Structures are given as structure tokens and as C-alpha cells.
Amino acid sequence: MEETGAKLILALAELLGAKQVETDVIDRALAMISSEFAFDGGLVYELDQYNVLHLKEHSLRSGFTCQPSFDLDEIDAAYRSYLAQEIFVLLEQGQNNTAAEEALLQLFAARSLVVGSVVDENLQIYGLLVFVRQTVRPLTAAEHRLLTTVLPMFGRYLGVRVYRNRLAFASNSLESILDNTGIDIYVNDFYNHDILYANKSMAAPYGGIAQFLGRKCWEVLFPGQNGPCSFCPQQKLIDENGEPTKIYSWDYQRPFDGSWFRVFSAAFRWVDGRLAHVVSSADITENKHNEALIEYLANYDALTELPNRRMLVQECERRLAQLEDGGKGYLLFFDIDGFKNINDTFGHEAGDEFLVQLGQFFLGIPMLKGSIYRNGGDEFVAIIDGDKTEDHIRNLAGFIHRRFNKPWQLKSGAVFCNVSIGVARYPEDGRKVEELLLKADQAMYRVKKAGGKGICFDYEQAD
Incomplete structure (x- = not known):
């Protein structure tokens, strides 16, 4: 044995x-x-x-x-x-x-x-x-x-x-975890930018893993580019001794399909000891769309799709801040004469239909394009600056009143109404938004009191 x-x-x-x-x-x-x-x-x-x-x-x-x-x-x-x-x-x-x-x-x-x-x-x-x-x-x-x-x-x-x-x-x-996290990940050499790793979700839109490994990151992500990206945050990832510091996050929009990503970049030591740059990103396109929608709803009127009072105040403040010494501007306050009769006679749907038509009419006037806002109800406000004079403003009011001499065709029938217009001047009537709105509103009220269908500057009495 x-x-x-x-x-x-x-x-x-x-x-x-x-x-x-x-x-x-x-x-x-x-x-x-x-x-x-x-x-x-x-x-x-x-x-x-x-x-x-x-x-x-x-x-x-x-x-x-x-x-x-x-x-x-x-x-x-x-x-x-x-x-x-x-x-x-x-x-x-x-x-x-x-x-x-x-x-x-x-x-x-x-x-x-x-x-x-x-x-x-x-x-x-x-x-x-x-x-x-x-x-x-x-x-x-x-x-x-x-x-x-x-x-x-x-x-x-x-x-x-x-x-x-x-x-x-x-x-x-x-x-498998890295491929199913919903996060796109790739790693490249910190100094020569050779790609060392990419997960499947990162590589898929670019043709797969084979398109990544052994190539420079910009060669894959930005074909035709011949050097590192100007927006690359690498220098934010290391200290003065070239050692990794902290994660840096930023938002990026992919050029070929418009998708948005929240990107996280960090420096770390690769398996062989070299300094590497890991880039991970999550698709936030839907979030961006939701943010844009929230921003839109906060700044635009849902019915007429015109910018709302919030946008009016912000934009007026911006324009006033940009006016140089000696610059002039006008704030026009519109209130519809007889709007209540439309609602009472034809119903609120007809009133809404009229407001939509009116908003489109205002947008079609070159002087008001990009300058007209819905203040609320049947009130509209316009901001006009530049080289315009009082004569320009009166000519604009005349054009608008001539349109109101004609009927507005609604689904329920033809309606007639008119508009009272009050005007405040910058800087004569005020240097702040709320001052100009108040003066224009008061001038508009004087037109209403005088019977409507007219224009009144703050410094004058209604016709």
C-alpha cells in the first residue's frame, strides 16, 4: 500500500x-x-x-x-x-x-x-x-x-x-448592478483621457462597449473633436498635489438628442494605481421638462398663453434697470369695456374665447410683440420702451380702438365691446414698477369714468 x-x-x-x-x-x-x-x-x-x-x-x-x-x-x-x-x-x-x-x-x-x-x-x-x-x-x-x-x-x-x-x-x-442602476458610468485615464470602463447604459447610445474601450473620451462623446472638452471639470477634482478631492456635479445636455443629464465627476485611483476620472450621470430630461413646465405655469397665463403679472413685474424691473440715463418708456394698462356683458349673455366659455382672441390680436401688433402681458381678468398690460414717443402710443391706441369698432366673432355669436387704456411714462410718472402700474391703472380708470373707449396719460384728464 x-x-x-x-x-x-x-x-x-x-x-x-x-x-x-x-x-x-x-x-x-x-x-x-x-x-x-x-x-x-x-x-x-x-x-x-x-x-x-x-x-x-x-x-x-x-x-x-x-x-x-x-x-x-x-x-x-x-x-x-x-x-x-x-x-x-x-x-x-x-x-x-x-x-x-x-x-x-x-x-x-x-x-x-x-x-x-x-x-x-x-x-x-x-x-x-x-x-x-x-x-x-x-x-x-x-x-x-x-x-x-x-x-x-x-x-x-x-x-x-x-x-x-x-x-x-x-x-x-x-x-449587472452597474448596468441596471439607471446611471450611466464611464472611467477614463485622468491625464491621457483613454477610456478604461463604460457600463452598458452609457455605451448603448454610442454603439456599444466596443466603441468606448481604448479610445479618448471626446472621440466617442464628441466625434470630430480633437482634444479635451473645455467644460471638463477635472481640475476641480484634485488638490494642489494632484490628489483626489471631492465629487463635482453639473448638468449637461447631450447634443445629438437634447437629453439632459445630472453628471457627477470624481478622481480616484484605478486598479493599477493610476489616477482616473469616473463620470456618472443620471437622465434628468423629464425633470428638466417638469422644471420648464413649472416655470412656464408660474410665468404664463394658462388661458391666453401670454406672460402673467409675475412675469410682467420681473420683465419691467429688468427693462427699467437696463434703461440708460435719459431713456424713456411707457406702461399701458388695458381694461375691456363691456366684458361682463359677454359673460352674462353668452357664458364664461365665450368670455374665455374672447380673451384668447384678444391675446392673439395683441401679439399680432409689432409694437406689442414680446411686450404684452395678462394682468388678470380682462386686464392687459404692455411695456414699450426705446425710441417711441407719445404720438406712437396714441397711434397704437387708435389702431386698437379701430379694431374694437368691429365685432368679435365667437362660437356663440358676434360680440361688441371696447377698451379703456391708461398710460404711465418712465421716468416722469415713476421709477418703480408698482408706481408705474398704479399711475397707469389710475389713468385707465379715468377713461372708464368718462365712458370708456379712450386713452389717457397719467398727466392728463380723460377725454
Whole structure:
């Protein structure tokens, strides 16, 4: 036995000395050990991520069946801990076995078992090496010593594959996480800008991963560009010693489809120690659209789609601030004469229809384009600056009044009404928005009081 045992050890050492773990090598090793010890066969099981042991290789005599897979939890937890610490255990029927040992014998439908475990550094089982017999035959002392030598050799060889499989699973899991976070990610060399990594969601719009690796980031993201982007925030990511500092965030709009992204940039050390730049981005196109919608709703009248009073005040303040010394401007306040009759006669839908038509009419006047606002209800305000004179303003009022001499055609019928116009001058009547609005409103009220359908500057009485 000693001589044949030495030969087996040498043969296995030579067979298992290869760096690459191969199935045919494992099959040959199983056959050699089974033959040496008169086992009916040998089995190799490997644990998956779901805690299930799967049969990977086997060498069995004909007529012997084996368990293709089973849950690791089918082995008692305390007994698993025992297995993980032993080089191997021998189980035989009729030997005062514990319940856990009897369960193992039944699991493999054998009368005798030799079980060795493949474990990690924490003594967690990740594989089993099992040899079975249909007869009960105790091991001799020499056989026990020989198994104590060859099973660890075999287990270390299998452990390489287990480790690589676990590493591949961890890598694939991380890759899957990165590909399904909803975040686009790529990494490039901090100094030469070569792309080192990109996840699938980042690469997909540009033709896939193959379009990224080994190329400069700007070559992929901005075809035709021949150098780093002017807006690249890299220098914000390192300190004066060239060491990584903090994450920098910014918003970016992709040029070829208009999509918006919230971008996060950071410097860090790549796996080989070089300084790298990781760029991650989340699609915020919908958020941008929602922000634009909220901004629009805050600044524009939903009915007429004209800018509202809030926008009027902001824009008037901006224009007043931009007027140079000696600059002049006018604020016109429009109030519809007889608007209540439209609502009372035809209903509020007709009133809304009229206001929409009126807004479109105002927008069609060159002097009012980009300068007309709905103040609320049937009130409109216009801001006119530049080289305009009072004569220009009166001519504008005349044009508007001539339109009001004609009927407005609504779905419910033709309606007649008119408009009272009050005018405040800048700077004569005020230098602040609220002052000008008040003066224009007061001038408009004087027109109303005088019967409507007219124009009045703040400094004069209504006609």
C-alpha cells in the first residue's frame, strides 16, 4: 500500500499541477482515487449563489446513480461546521451514526461515504468532494494516511475553480448592478483621457462597449473633436498635489438628442494605481421638462398663453434697470369695456374665447410683440420702451380702438365691446414698477369714468 500510495501521490501531483482547472483532469483524478480505494465512484459538487450544490463532475461505476443537486441546508448546520474543519469524514451504515450522518448516507444512496469539503478562508463550504461505496469496508491506517494527503491536494485544485467562479460571479453581479442602476458610468485615464470602463447604459447610445474601450473620451462623446472638452471639470477634482478631492456635479445636455443629464465627476485611483476620472450621470430630461413646465405655469397665463403679472413685474424691473440715463418708456394698462356683458349673455366659455382672441390680436401688433402681458381678468398690460414717443402710443391706441369698432366673432355669436387704456411714462410718472402700474391703472380708470373707449396719460384728464 505504501508503494502504490506514493505512486498515487506523485501521479496526482503531476496531474493537478496545471494552472488551468479542467474537467477532464478532475474526471481522471476521481477515477484514480476511486480505483486506488475501491470506491464505486467519486463526485464533485460546487455551490452556486442560491446556496445549492450542483454536481459538476463524477466518475461512477455503472448502475450507480447520484444526486444531481441539493440545497446545502439539507446538511445540518452543526455538521456542516464539523465537515468544514475536517480533512475528510468517513460514514458507514450501522456505525451508531448521528441523524445528520444518516441523512448524508441516504442523500447519496450509499452504504459508505468519504466526504471532504472545499472551504474559503472563513471555513464556509463552497464545494464537496464525495466518494461512495455500496459496501461497508473500514479504511486501513495506511489508506487513512493516504486520503489525508491526496484529498487536500485535490481540494486545493478544486478550490482554484471555486475561487475563480466566485470572483466571476462577484464581478458579474457588480457589472449587472452597474448596468441596471439607471446611471450611466464611464472611467477614463485622468491625464491621457483613454477610456478604461463604460457600463452598458452609457455605451448603448454610442454603439456599444466596443466603441468606448481604448479610445479618448471626446472621440466617442464628441466625434470630430480633437482634444479635451473645455467644460471638463477635472481640475476641480484634485488638490494642489494632484490628489483626489471631492465629487463635482453639473448638468449637461447631450447634443445629438437634447437629453439632459445630472453628471457627477470624481478622481480616484484605478486598479493599477493610476489616477482616473469616473463620470456618472443620471437622465434628468423629464425633470428638466417638469422644471420648464413649472416655470412656464408660474410665468404664463394658462388661458391666453401670454406672460402673467409675475412675469410682467420681473420683465419691467429688468427693462427699467437696463434703461440708460435719459431713456424713456411707457406702461399701458388695458381694461375691456363691456366684458361682463359677454359673460352674462353668452357664458364664461365665450368670455374665455374672447380673451384668447384678444391675446392673439395683441401679439399680432409689432409694437406689442414680446411686450404684452395678462394682468388678470380682462386686464392687459404692455411695456414699450426705446425710441417711441407719445404720438406712437396714441397711434397704437387708435389702431386698437379701430379694431374694437368691429365685432368679435365667437362660437356663440358676434360680440361688441371696447377698451379703456391708461398710460404711465418712465421716468416722469415713476421709477418703480408698482408706481408705474398704479399711475397707469389710475389713468385707465379715468377713461372708464368718462365712458370708456379712450386713452389717457397719467398727466392728463380723460377725454
